[in-house]
Amino acid sequence: xxxxxxxxxxxxxxxxxxxxxxxxxxxxxxxxxxxxxxxxxxxxxxxxxxxxxxxxxxxxxxxxxxxxxxxxxxxxxxxxxxxxxxxxxxxxxxxxxxxxxxxxxxxxxxxxxxxxxxxxxxxxxxxxxxxxxxxxxxxxxxxxxxxxxxxxxxxxxxxxxxxxxxxxxxxxxxxxxxxxxxxxxxxxx
Numbered sequence: 001x002x003x004x005x006x007x008x009x010x011x012x013x014x015x016x017x018x019x020x021x022x023x024x025x026x027x028x029x030x031x032x033x034x035x036x037x038x039x040x041x042x043x044x045x046x047x048x049x050x051x052x053x054x055x056x057x058x059x060x061x062x063x064x065x066x067x068x069x070x071x072x073x074x075x076x077x078x079x080x081x082x083x084x085x086x087x088x089x090x091x092x093x094x095x096x097x098x099x100x101x102x103x104x105x106x107x108x109x110x111x112x113x114x115x116x117x118x119x120x121x122x123x124x125x126x127x128x129x130x131x132x133x134x135x136x137x138x139x140x141x142x143x144x145x146x147x148x149x150x151x152x153x154x155x156x157x158x159x160x161x162x163x164x165x166x167x168x169x170x171x172x173x174x175x176x177x178x179x180x181x182x183x184x185x186x187x188x189x
Contacts (some may be wrong), residue, residue, distance in 0.1 A: 009047075011085065014125050017044050017059035022050055023124050027099045028051045028085065028131075030055070050085050055126035082120075082128035087163055093119055093133050114138060134162040 012022040017035070024030040030048045038044040045060040087093050093110060097119055100106035106121040115138040119131045140155060151157065 009056045011056045013058050013060050016078050017046055019124050021046055021056055027103055038054055082130050084130045084132055087131050087133050096131055116162055132162055134159055
């Protein structure tokens with residue numbers, strides 16, 4: 001069965017494209033590859049790259065959602081809760097944290113979420129973001145009884161997602177071929 005091989009882009013609306021670009025370029029280190037000028041029936045747009053992922057940013061003047069800081073809690077901000085970016089390691093996470101603190105865009109708290117280290121931030125439009133890297137101190141034996149491992153290669157897949165460059169090998173993990181396609185249970189092969 002054909003299936004998507006990844007996420008091509010995330011579309012975001014901002015009231016200030018230049019301010020958006022400045023924050024994501026100067027503070028997070030993303031790279032703008034092109035800016036499309038506005039015109040009759042067209043808004044200004046930019047493509048920013050975070051590794052292989054694209055942010056497609058649309059400038060919508062006087063957009064009320066972008067002119068006020070979002071204060072709602074997690075999962076109360078609509079369908080798109082936050083943007084998550086991967087960084088190489090804890091050293092990179094701390095370096096970006098320092099830049100975020102310099103522009104008062106983060107509390108600076110780095111949280112351990114199982115195999116992932118997480119740093120939250122808020123961009124100038126009030127959108128929440130998160131920077132993640134693999135937690136090298138994670139111990140799989142600390143999983144709780146409530147945690148359900150569906151894919152036996154979950155940790156390999158998680159490391160691949162959280163370590164840039166590690167995802168370049170597109171072969172299936174060792175256990176994936178032995179899982180039933182619908183139930184995700186082992187087939188015994």
